[in-house]
Amino acid sequence: MSSKNRKLSYSLAINEALHQTMGTDNSVFLIGQGVKSPWYVGNTARGLLERFGPQKIIDTPVSENAITGCAVGAAIAGMRPVVVHPRMDFMLYALDPIINEAANWYYMNGGNLSVPVVIWGIINRGGEQAAQHSQALHGIFAHIPGLKVVMPSTPYDAKGLMVSAISDDNPVVFIDDRWLYAVEDYVPKEIYSVEIGKGVIRRNGKDVTLVSVSYMAYQSVKAAKELEKSGIDVEIIDLRSIKPIDKNLLFKSIKKTGKLVVADAGWKTCGFSSEISALAGESGYLKLPVLRITLPDCPAPASRMLEKAYYPDYKKIVAAVKKTFKK
Amino acid sequence: MIKIRLVEESFVEPIVKGEIKTPCHLYTGEEAIATGVCATLNLDDRVFGNHRSHGHYLAKGGSLKKMVAEIYSRKTGCAKGRGGSMHLCAPDVGMMGAAPIVGGTISLAVGSALASKIKKDKRVTVSFFGDGATGEGVLYESLNFASLKKLSIIFACENNLYSTHMPINECRPDSDIYKIALPFDIKSFRVDGNDVLKVYEIAKKSVEMCRSGKGPVFIEFLTYRLRGHVGPDDNIQGTHTDIRPKSEIEKWRKKDPLKKFEKYLIRNKITDDQKLKSIKKEIEKEVITAHNFAKNSPYPKENELEKYVFKK
Numbered sequence: 001m002s003s004k005n006r007k008l009s010y011s012l013a014i015n016e017a018l019h020q021t022m023g024t025d026n027s028v029f030l031i032g033q034g035v036k037s038p039w040y041v042g043n044t045a046r047g048l049l050e051r052f053g054p055q056k057i058i059d060t061p062v063s064e065n066a067i068t069g070c071a072v073g074a075a076i077a078g079m080r081p082v083v084v085h086p087r088m089d090f091m092l093y094a095l096d097p098i099i100n101e102a103a104n105w106y107y108m109n110g111g112n113l114s115v116p117v118v119i120w121g122i123i124n125r126g127g128e129q130a131a132q133h134s135q136a137l138h139g140i141f142a143h144i145p146g147l148k149v150v151m152p153s154t155p156y157d158a159k160g161l162m163v164s165a166i167s168d169d170n171p172v173v174f175i176d177d178r179w180l181y182a183v184e185d186y187v188p189k190e191i192y193s194v195e196i197g198k199g200v201i202r203r204n205g206k207d208v209t210l211v212s213v214s215y216m217a218y219q220s221v222k223a224a225k226e227l228e229k230s231g232i233d234v235e236i237i238d239l240r241s242i243k244p245i246d247k248n249l250l251f252k253s254i255k256k257t258g259k260l261v262v263a264d265a266g267w268k269t270c271g272f273s274s275e276i277s278a279l280a281g282e283s284g285y286l287k288l289p290v291l292r293i294t295l296p297d298c299p300a301p302a303s304r305m306l307e308k309a310y311y312p313d314y315k316k317i318v319a320a321v322k323k324t325f326k327k
Numbered sequence: 328m329i330k331i332r333l334v335e336e337s338f339v340e341p342i343v344k345g346e347i348k349t350p351c352h353l354y355t356g357e358e359a360i361a362t363g364v365c366a367t368l369n370l371d372d373r374v375f376g377n378h379r380s381h382g383h384y385l386a387k388g389g390s391l392k393k394m395v396a397e398i399y400s401r402k403t404g405c406a407k408g409r410g411g412s413m414h415l416c417a418p419d420v421g422m423m424g425a426a427p428i429v430g431g432t433i434s435l436a437v438g439s440a441l442a443s444k445i446k447k448d449k450r451v452t453v454s455f456f457g458d459g460a461t462g463e464g465v466l467y468e469s470l471n472f473a474s475l476k477k478l479s480i481i482f483a484c485e486n487n488l489y490s491t492h493m494p495i496n497e498c499r500p501d502s503d504i505y506k507i508a509l510p511f512d513i514k515s516f517r518v519d520g521n522d523v524l525k526v527y528e529i530a531k532k533s534v535e536m537c538r539s540g541k542g543p544v545f546i547e548f549l550t551y552r553l554r555g556h557v558g559p560d561d562n563i564q565g566t567h568t569d570i571r572p573k574s575e576i577e578k579w580r581k582k583d584p585l586k587k588f589e590k591y592l593i594r595n596k597i598t599d600d601q602k603l604k605s606i607k608k609e610i611e612k613e614v615i616t617a618h619n620f621a622k623n624s625p626y627p628k629e630n631e632l633e634k635y636v637f638k639k
Contacts (some may be wrong), residue, residue: 029445055445061475066434066468073438076423077452078372078444081438096465102429108414109424110407111635145636170639203473 007175008187010180011042013155017162018044018082020191022052022195025080026034030164031058031071032084032120040086041122042181065215068119072171080166088121088175089135102171103146115279118165123177123214123265126307138214139271141173142243148196148312149243153217155185155264157240160194168196177215177265199246201253205235208259208325211250211276213239216263216312223263223317230322234261242272246287250276251283258287259325261318268294291324328523329435330610331358331382332585334391336396337614339559347398349411355523359584360485361386362525364453367534368421370604373439374453375432376425377409378413379485379552383425383455384482395617401624408627411634422565428468429490430463432457437469440478440543451537453481459490461504470545479537482508482545483598483620491556492570494537520548521584524591545575 008016021150024026034040036049036059049057060067064085071083085091091098094179102115125134142149148170150160158176165172202217203224212220217238224234235253239246252262260280262273293312299308329364335355341347357379364372376383384394387536389405397404398412406414413427423439426432436454443450460466461484473480486504488495502508508515514536518525526548533544553576554560555569592598 058476061471062473063468063472065465066437066472069431069465069469070438070441070472071432073375073432073435074442074445075438076435077439077442079442096428096431097434100431103424106422106638107635108406109416110405110411111638112406112416113418114638115454124612267537325566 004186006187007184008155010155010176010183011044012046013045013159013174013187014044014162015048016187017159017166018048019051021163021166022048022056024191027078027080029056029079030057030082030084031060032086033060033062034086035059035084041084055059064090064093065096069097069101071119072096072097072105072115072119075102075115076105078112080116082118082120083165084120084122086122086135087124088137089132090118091119091137092123092274097146098141098147098171098173099267103144104301106170107146107313115168116173117171118162118174118202118215119171120174120176123175126179126311128302128304128307129300130302131299136265136295138175138242140265142272142275146171148241148245149175150196150241151175151214153180153214153238155183155187156302157194159187160192161240163191163198164193164196167193174194175214178220179215180218183218196238197241197244197246199239199241199249201249202236202238203234205233205257207233207257208261208319208321209235209237209253209257210261210263210321211239211241212263213272214265216265219312219314219317220263222314224313225320226318227321230326232321232325234321245275245279247279250279251285254280255286258284258285260294261291261317261321263293265312266295267297268292268311269297282311293320328358328362328585328588329607330391331361331385332547333607333614335554335609337618338629341610342559349398349400349413350557351381351398351412351558352379353554354379355551355561356579356583357487357550358382358478359523359588360483360520360524360548360550361455363523364481364483364530366527367530368451372453373421373423374455375423375436375439376415376459377429377432377460378422378427379456379457380415380425380455381412384415384417384422387417387422388420389415389422391606392617392620393417396621396624397598397623399562399621400626401621402627403624407635411517424590428461430465432456433460433469434465436480436621437473437478437595440480441476442471443475446479449479449538451479451481451534451542453483455483457490458484458486458488458495458504459498460484461507462490462498467507468606469509470513473543474511474513477540477542479540479542481533481537482543483548484545485550486547487550487552489552489556489571502544505545505547513545514577515545515547517549520550521587523580523584523588553580553583
């Protein structure tokens with residue numbers, strides 16, 4: 001057993017998952033733009049090229065459509081590829097292989113051909129990068145039958161969900177956030193998995209349920225500490241997977257609190273926050289209207305002043321919750 | 328080749344009657360390509376198809392009964408009634424699937440070839456696509472990457488001169504499709520796709536090149552569909568969407584790949600009229616059996632609608 005004190009950054013936790021899965025399964029390989037450049041993928045690919053060679057760590061030209069299709073085809077042919085998109089805005093070029101092909105393949109071939117591919121999209125925003133270098137597009141993929149979508153918020157989950165995504169027999173969209181890459185926390189040394197579709201309660205509370213994933217789950221933990229000072233006892237659910245959604249965990253919590261806040265790094269309309277709100281609405285457990293903290297329905301701006309207004313963080317969660325739920 | 332023709336023609340009546348609803352893009356007139364190419368492949372070599380893939384499926388060795396049942400959308404079909412005519416698969420014989428998104432399977436085939444390179448299994452992958460796919464950007468990305476990694480893949484372009492209704496000269500500034508592979512440093516050929524022996528010859532050479540690490544290869548097969556873009560003949564179906572000139576269709580009827588090969592066989596005394604007739608009779612029986620099998624098979628159950636969304 002590894003020590004409880006072993007800490008690793010979020011990005012190196014992903015790196016460790018790749019090292020360990022590739023070390024134990026010959027069918028795993030990594031393909032995508034900049035896999036040998038720390039500038040593209042942070043240190044998530046550290047040491048992989050040296051250890052596994054260019055046959056397995058494949059840096060590619062900027063051809064998102066064909067390269068993603070290539071990963072999907074290799075999966076159909078029996079491999080377990082991980083295809084990385086260092087900035088998920090560029091992944092839009094690959095919607096055909098992801099949605100038309102990978103997501104549908106198992107169904108439209110009557111269960112005869114599965115697609116064990118991981119499509120790894122990195123949210124990389126802020127820093128005045130403007131509208132095409134900032135998008136969080138998880139809602140698009142969660143809409144599609146046949147895709148699983150995971151969004152870890154901690155180093156522990158980042159490693160465990162990457163391991164699960166690679167060993168899953170279905171296409172899994174693994175979405176992480178560069179804003180989490182430096183976060184350090186406990187990560188066991190040995191290989192382990194975190195079940196896809198299972199959320200976790202980050203903090204038990206009785207007043208209000210706060211649901212989020214990825215960077216906003218990280219912000220929610222901070223927000224809860226602040227809200228505690230104001231006498232609001234928040235229950236935090238980090239769903240970890242947005243497809244499938246751990247509905248039982250959600251329902252159990254809102255049955256108890258009767259109040260729901262959803263914090264999401266995506267847009268408001270037809271997104272993650274809409275889906276969680278709808279599920280809660282259907283459940284009949286809510287005693288008060290839902291509160292949503294999301295991006296406005298607006299493209300990402302460049303100017304730092306506008307960015308400040310644009311991106312939600314723990315302060316915005318605190319302010320909104322206080323305003324709505326203060327006893 | 329005879330089998331593909333007879334199967335395709337057997338769908339005409341049930342389509343017109345409305346017994347078959349799934350959009351069937353018949354391969355009539357193009358049979359020599361799938362036949363000639365697949366004859367050079369091993370069982371474990373892989374092919375990826377497109378919307379017009381009945382021929383690819385059969386030539387690679389897919390079960391006739393399962394294909395016909397799929398087209399009648401039955402539970403016993405090769406995709407259990409989830410795919411229809413445009414999604415035929417038989418992974419046990421290397422038919423890895425087909426899809427009607429134009430160009431959509433080209434990159435998948437490249438991925439299959441990449442898998443073979445990583446595993447060093449010496450398999451060859453064939454990507455079948457039409458001239459219409461030369462309008463899709465993914466083809467050029469795929470050619471570039473396949474050449475960069477020297478993959479064992481054959482890009483088999485079946486040029487039937489029409490992208491649905493659009494003649495090739497309205498789609499491309501020049502019609503020499505085989506030339507598109509040259510800037511990517513890919514060996515490229517153009518052959519008469521209605522001459523099965525020529526198809527076989529060039530495919531054999533290309534497979535050997537791929538097998539010895541000298542891939543990829545691009546082949547443009549010149550051919551023509553003798554039926555409508557979708558369905559037997561749009562004019563029979565009353566929608567009048569086949570706007571190709573009648574004289575052109577007649578000209579290509581004279582180049583029918585089956586007639587051409589039959590003439591060759593008889594002229595060279597490899598077979599005779601009598602033998603050909605008995606072969607056809609036998610296949611006709613097989614086709615009728617397949618139709619009966621399909622029509623007597625159950626439809627998939629409603630309560631199994633969501634089966635196969637995810638592999639458990």
